[in-house]
Amino acid sequence: xxxxxGVSREFVKxxxxxxxxxxxxxxxxxxxxxxxxxxxxVIAMFEQMHRHKHFE
Numbered sequence: 106x107x108x109x110x111g112v113s114r115e116f117v118k119x120x121x122x123x124x125x126x127x128x129x130x131x132x133x134x135x136x137x138x139x140x141x142x143x144x145x146x147v148i149a150m151f152e153q154m155h156r157h158k159h160f161e
Contacts, residue, residue, distance in 0.1 A: 107117045132138040141149070154160060 107114045129138075129140070140146075
């Protein structure tokens with residue numbers, strides 16, 4: 106599956122399976138940034154990928 110997605114099996118082996126821990130409180134509290142709802146963000150990402158012909 107990895108080569109189909111455009112990445113090597115070695116890349117997947119080294120980069121998949123780690124827990125991502127991030128703290129965005131500074132961007133919210135100090136900078137006043139907000140983020141889009143996950144469903145809207147995912148739809149926008151796929152629409153952009155389609156426009157740029159990342160899938161055929």
